[in-house]
Amino acid sequence: MDNLVRILGTDLGRMLAGLIGVIALVSVNALFLIWMERKVAAHMQLRPGPMEVGWHGAIQTIADALKLMGKELITPAEVDRSVYLLAPIVVFLPVLLSFLVIPFSQTLVIRDMNVGVLLILAFAALTVLAILMAGWASNNKYAVFGSIRSVAQNVAYEIPLLITVMSPILMVGSYRLTDIVAAQEKFWFIVSQPLAFILYITCATAETNRAPFDLPEAESELVAGFHTEYSGMRFGLFFLAEYTNMFIVAALATIFFLGGWRGPVLPGWVWFLLKVYAIIFLIMWFRWTFPRVRFDQLITFAWKILIPLAFANLLLTALVMKLM
Amino acid sequence: MNWLISLITPVGLASGAFIMVVAMTLLGALIAVAARNIFHNVLGLALCLIGVAGLFLYLNSPFVALMEILIYVGAICIAICFAIMLSAPMYLPLPPRHPLKILGALAGAGLVFAFLALLTKKTTWAAASVRSDDWSITTIGHYLLTDYVLIFEVISLLLVVAMLGAVVTARGGRGSS
Incomplete structure (x- = not known):
């Protein structure tokens, strides 16, 4: 067990913590960017963009992501x-x-x-x-x-x-x-x-x-x-x-x-x-x-x-x- | 439980990584040679080259490993893909494999293998730590521009030959072949 603790304290532990952090960042970043893209696009065309789900549509992409994950994987x-x-x-x-x-x-x-x-x-x-x-x-x-x-x-x-x-x-x-x-x-x-x-x-x-x-x-x-x-x-x-x-x-x-x-x-x-x-x-x-x-x-x-x-x-x- | 922990010690991880990288290289090489779908051949080649890059990484040369990926996977494999786009359509039936050609290829590859194996065996290798303790990008750059500058320049002749070959092949243009 000591062995395990020692290993987690070193580079490997840093890598694991980093990997978890990166995966979290990747998903949050994508959710935010999709919302941002839609909002930026909308305002440049004088539209409000997504407004219904959450404050100014802030959690619209989360709803979209959930829908996407529930969809069937079709292989032609x-x-x-x-x-x-x-x-x-x-x-x-x-x-x-x-x-x-x-x-x-x-x-x-x-x-x-x-x-x-x-x-x-x-x-x-x-x-x-x-x-x-x-x-x-x-x-x-x-x-x-x-x-x-x-x-x-x-x-x-x-x-x-x-x-x-x-x-x-x-x-x-x-x-x-x-x-x-x-x-x-x-x-x-x-x-x-x-x-x-x-x-x-x-x-x-x-x-x-x-x-x-x-x-x-x-x-x-x-x-x-x-x-x-x-x-x-x-x-x-x-x-x-x-x-x-x-x-x-x-x-x-x-x-x-x-x-x-x-x-x-x-x-x-x-x-x-x-x-x-x-x-x-x-x-x-x-x-x-x-x-x-x-x-x-x-x-x-x-x-x-x-x-x-x-x-x-x-x-x-x-x-x-x-x-x- | 103990053997599981011994797997995540530095030595255990290193041997695991080595086995993985060698397996990738061999599997990639096999796919590159044996697959009948030409696109799978390229992907096998890419896998094999990534495996070789992994070997360089294992030998503590991240610069060479990354160059391997940048040049061989990123440039050569993509260039081969372009060549595939010009080859015969895949819905046409493939000609059967010619046994004589397989034997010839085996003999050629075997000769190269024997030559390289002999070369590796005959050379007296000095450990990297004996020759130098600095294998940074700077050192590689110095070597390329001092001791190995001739080899470096001669290799670029290869590119000229390839380019000339491309010009000669393409000179006829469409429809004249």
């Missing part, structure tokens, strides 16, 4: 069964893993690894694979179209995203996320890297398949894209992963450009969450401001504008670093 007859069942699980894995390294405050981080950024970016690749699995296994033309679009888009926007985040990393000289926040003691990196911030937010919006880059799930053309054939909680997992991915890219933006947990008076994690939700609000704002781009515009934009700009920004950063 012609699907590639094993891959079809595996896809919602694979899409959720990288989401959970990314929280391993995100520092919510100076001390509130599950495991402060020296390859933090790389971990998040590497596992994001699994999301692409999962989308492809879902689309292919569904054996439905709309699902396949949606997943192919999604993969082409993700591959195109991952390159400028990676190059863009290299600029602040070059300034800090470390992949560790807490080091990156610590380096912003004097000023936030949005001041010295404004172009990188704009590039990052653009790429992040595309990476999370949000409007105006939401071609993979364009309702008017593709029903629902890669998750057309999923129902009940399997669809719920895709939904949860999507909203959590939004949280993760916003958290990275906060860490890289907005000084992470830094801020006066309030405790660190409050500042962190405030900044994260501010970025998420910005991404939601895009959705009701810009019309959906065409597919050729989307790919041209990534290869001919974003990638050269990201490279220019990186070179300029390196030059300034060398001269200083």
Whole structure:
């Protein structure tokens, strides 16, 4: 028994506590974000949005989630069964893993690894694979179209995203996320890297398949894209992963450009969450401001504008670093 | 009860993780070779590569492990998926497996295996702790740009060859083949 107590006091205990905390955060965050999305959308269109369940419809999403969990899980007859069942699980894995390294405050981080950024970016690749699995296994033309679009888009926007985040990393000289926040003691990196911030937010919006880059799930053309054939909680997992991915890219933006947990008076994690939700609000704002781009515009934009700009920004950063 | 607790000691966890990672690698490799559905082959390959990344992690090189996932799972496997989209439709009947080809593949893979096994056996390995106590990203970066710079550059030739191959294959364009 002593053995057990000793183990729970160490890294393993920290991991377990972290895992429980992360799963709680993921579900609460998704419930909140769906409500926020509906409210933001409604107010931008001069409607009240959900109002009936709870204060200003605050527990509407809980009711929706309960309904979703009670629904039947339908497996279409012609699907590639094993891959079809595996896809919602694979899409959720990288989401959970990314929280391993995100520092919510100076001390509130599950495991402060020296390859933090790389971990998040590497596992994001699994999301692409999962989308492809879902689309292919569904054996439905709309699902396949949606997943192919999604993969082409993700591959195109991952390159400028990676190059863009290299600029602040070059300034800090470390992949560790807490080091990156610590380096912003004097000023936030949005001041010295404004172009990188704009590039990052653009790429992040595309990476999370949000409007105006939401071609993979364009309702008017593709029903629902890669998750057309999923129902009940399997669809719920895709939904949860999507909203959590939004949280993760916003958290990275906060860490890289907005000084992470830094801020006066309030405790660190409050500042962190405030900044994260501010970025998420910005991404939601895009959705009701810009019309959906065409597919050729989307790919041209990534290869001919974003990638050269990201490279220019990186070179300029390196030059300034060398001269200083 | 005691053996259960011994499983969650550091050594127990480490051996458990090792067995899991090796099982993943082998299972993935088997699926990659044996499955008849070409999409399952890629997924098997991805599983195998994640297993290899796990081995790197087990050897305390998280940087190499993450690079393995970023490049091999994130880029190579996705690129293979694009290639699959160009291959024959799956509702067409597959040609039966040719026994001679299987034998040839076995012989080729066996030769590579024997070569690598011999190489591993003949080399006198120095423990990592003897060679250096610092295996951070900085050290790997230094090695790549000093001792191993030639190898590093020669490997990039491979990419040029791949690109030339793609250009040659695509030059004919649609319909002219």
